[in-house]
Amino acid sequence: MDLPKLAVAALGGTVCMQARNAGEGVIPTVSGETLLTAIPELTTLARVTVETLGMLPSASLDFEFLLSVLCWAKFQAKQGAVGVVIIQGTDTLEEVASFFEYLWPHDIPLVLTGAMRSAAQPGGDGPANLLDACRVALAHHSQQRGVQVVMNGQIHHASNVRKTDSLALQAFSSPVTGPIGLLLEDRVHYLRPPRHRAVLPLPQKTSQKVAMLEASLSADTLLLENILALGYDGLVIAGFGAGHVSQSWAKVIEKIARKIPVIIATRTGSGSTARATYGFSGGEMDLISKGASMAGFLCPRKARTLLWLLIGCQRQDELPRYLGSDMVLHH
Ligand code: ASP
Numbered sequence: 001m002d003l004p005k006l007a008v009a010a011l012g013g014t015v016c017m018q019a020r021n022a023g024e025g026v027i028p029t030v031s032g033e034t035l036l037t038a039i040p041e042l043t044t045l046a047r048v049t050v051e052t053l054g055m056l057p058s059a060s061l062d063f064e065f066l067l068s069v070l071c072w073a074k075f076q077a078k079q080g081a082v083g084v085v086i087i088q089g090t091d092t093l094e095e096v097a098s099f100f101e102y103l104w105p106h107d108i109p110l111v112l113t114g115a116m117r118s119a120a121q122p123g124g125d126g127p128a129n130l131l132d133a134c135r136v137a138l139a140h141h142s143q144q145r146g147v148q149v150v151m152n153g154q155i156h157h158a159s160n161v162r163k164t165d166s167l168a169l170q171a172f173s174s175p176v177t178g179p180i181g182l183l184l185e186d187r188v189h190y191l192r193p194p195r196h197r198a199v200l201p202l203p204q205k206t207s208q209k210v211a212m213l214e215a216s217l218s219a220d221t222l223l224l225e226n227i228l229a230l231g232y233d234g235l236v237i238a239g240f241g242a243g244h245v246s247q248s249w250a251k252v253i254e255k256i257a258r259k260i261p262v263i264i265a266t267r268t269g270s271g272s273t274a275r276a277t278y279g280f281s282g283g284e285m286d287l288i289s290k291g292a293s294m295a296g297f298l299c300p301r302k303a304r305t306l307l308w309l310l311i312g313c314q315r316q317d318e319l320p321r322y323l324g325s326d327m328v329l330h331h
Helices: 032-037 040-044 063-078 093-103 126-138 247-257 284-289 300-312 316-323
Strands: 005-012 047-056 083-087 110-113 147-151 154-157 181-184 187-190 210-214 234-239 262-266
Touching: 005 032, 005 063, 005 126, 032 047, 032 126, 040 126, 047 063, 063 083, 063 093, 083 126, 093 110, 093 147, 093 300, 110 126, 126 147, 126 181, 126 187, 210 300, 234 247, 234 300, 247 262, 247 284, 262 300, 300 316
Parallel strands: 005 047, 005 083, 083 110, 110 147, 210 234, 234 262
Antiparallel strands: 147 154, 154 181, 181 187
């Protein structure tokens, strides 16, 4: 029987990490090719091409490198792969997933995975996550679902998934919605139908700078006041509660929003920003009237990724449309 073609790439992360010598910290050294030897059953499911495109802790990935990974993944799709799996560190998985989700133009699934335990640790979750991710990428009902993250037996959509625990095996969750699917007895089960996707063109430039600041109690305005002078092209605020800042921040944000796009998200870790509830100075109604956009359900990090991409393809004027599409609300 002709097995389907699956493309796998490793970028690094804990899943690829081990210590060179006893007592030393783990660093990424294990190639994608070696990772696949831990899941020999994959050869009965697919013809696999595997490449090691990077060997980085995920904190050191950047958007330019991710564009080259995207280019590789698109090439694999053109070469007939039925799915693509990318193995990387978990620390920035939520941002990378949404970066690819905004740009992935194909019907075939792009699946991201990693591990919370390193390659050499007892009970390492890397092989199980990798096999699960491959199963998701190969499943015919994964078509038209865009970019998904597979970790610890769960499937999360790129637009909602967040790393919500620093070290636990169950480190990923999708606040409000929960996972979109599960792996049970080696089978892929979706709990929801595919959703509408809005795919952006590739950015024509990559030099744009988007700052991100978190509101905190009694914070001064020094950094905020210097955002324009420092040459930033966009600003994301992780605001209090439903998307709020102090009165002093609100005054500065008004000046900034006259010049560059400003998005206010919530720093709470779950839920949406408000639009029409709070009227105080620094509340969401005030910030909207001062020219800021509310992130809705997008977390601050994903909002920053979106803004960077929109500025890169000169579509920042369409920000409201893309902020509105991150979660479908049924009225
Ligand atoms: N702790 C991280 C991980 O889980 C390291 C990284 O993101 O590269 O992979």
